[in-house]
Amino acid sequence: MSFNTISVIGLGYIGLPTAAMFASRRKKVIGVDVNQHAVDIINQGQIHIVEPDLDMIVHAAVTEGYLRATLEAEPADAFLIAVPTPFKNSESEIPEPDLTYIKKASESIAPVIKKGDLVILESTSPVGATEKMSEWLAELRTDLTFPQNSGEDSDINIAHCPERVLPGHVVRELVENDRVIGGMTAKCSARAVELYRTFVQGECVITNARTAEMAKLTENSCRDVQIAFANELSIICDKLDIDVWELISLANRHPRINILQPGPGVGGHCIAVDPWFIVSNTPEEAQIIHTARKVNDAKPQWVINKVKLAIVDFLQSNPSKTAKDVVVACYGLAFKPDIDDLRESPALNISLSIADFHAGKVIAVEPNIDALPNNIDNLQLKSFDVASHEADVHLLLVDHKTFKESKIDSPYLIDTKGIWK
Structure with missing residues (x-):
């Protein structure tokens, strides 16, 4: 038919x-x-x-x-x-x-x-x-x-x-x-x-409906676990004063090792969501998958805490200024590089959280959108050039291609993707 x-x-x-x-x-x-x-x-x-x-x-x-x-x-x-x-x-x-x-x-x-x-x-x-x-x-x-x-x-x-x-x-x-x-x-x-x-x-590979449903969940849960390992490693390395990107590069020289790159969290409508479908169905059995979700969900708060420390450091070095004088720039709002999709984006959520607690101006730089969503009024969407000149504290959240072609050199830089380090 x-x-x-x-x-x-x-x-x-x-x-x-x-x-x-x-x-x-x-x-x-x-x-x-x-x-x-x-x-x-x-x-x-x-x-x-x-x-x-x-x-x-x-x-x-x-x-x-x-x-x-x-x-x-x-x-x-x-x-x-x-x-x-x-x-x-x-x-x-x-x-x-x-x-x-x-x-x-x-x-x-x-x-x-x-x-x-x-x-x-x-x-x-x-x-x-x-x-x-x-x-x-x-x-x-x-x-x-x-x-x-x-x-x-x-x-x-x-x-x-x-x-x-x-x-x-x-x-x-x-x-x-x-x-x-x-x-x-x-x-x-x-x-x-x-x-x-x-x-x-x-190829169209035939199976039954339940296995097909589980296949998609398994693919994204596997990625989530791998990203959680990289994110946890980045937190450990920060505490031990080790460059996590250099460490991963060295470890990946082993022929059977392929560690992913860490970031500010996990976003999008798949990897940050699909593992929960497995965990909710089998909460007692899905131990590693559940732990990976918790590690990745906790990473944004770790990034926010780093921004708070950077603001404090800046104020200590500039005693004539107050928190209201400190401008924070967040580079990237999408959930992954070179797209406009803000769904389930840790970069967006981190930027909004900073804008909520910070007394000063918070600038967002997102080259893939022309305007912020209507329900966002505490961020200012600016160009890279404006942000790089106006901001005191810089936070790189998404490794967009345009960001890779530029560079911020500041003692108050938090680079969650390792492209400006």
């Missing part, structure tokens, strides 16, 4: 590029989002996010009539759900995943699905979420059969296929990366492979 019309629910950093790739292969694509602004922008052939090359693909797809955005789900042959999976209690010791967006997406497509349709959950989810989605759909459409009850003969096919792309390289990696396909039955997997083969050049 061919897929003539494809619907993508959620037009964010993953959903929009995925919709655009199907449309670029001359498939009719209906993108669905609850954000009226995003829908309007896309229907004008423009994009509301920053991702290299995506603007050209979306413009062509909309102009040629293959991509259209809407607020309401419409009939299609395949539905891909790419909505957020936040936490219910983000401040608790072990946050609990919130599947509300997935449930609402299921409710939105339930009235329009028909026999023979394929529904794929792409949202990063705790183990069992795909089965839960299928149960919600079954409750809403009792006239159709689903894999949990009818197996291979079900009217609706259900699968999980996690995204595995790097912001800033999404267009290329959507095409080239291998995809893990986890169907609730063998037929579900086969149909999902058929769909992704529309544009995926990498």
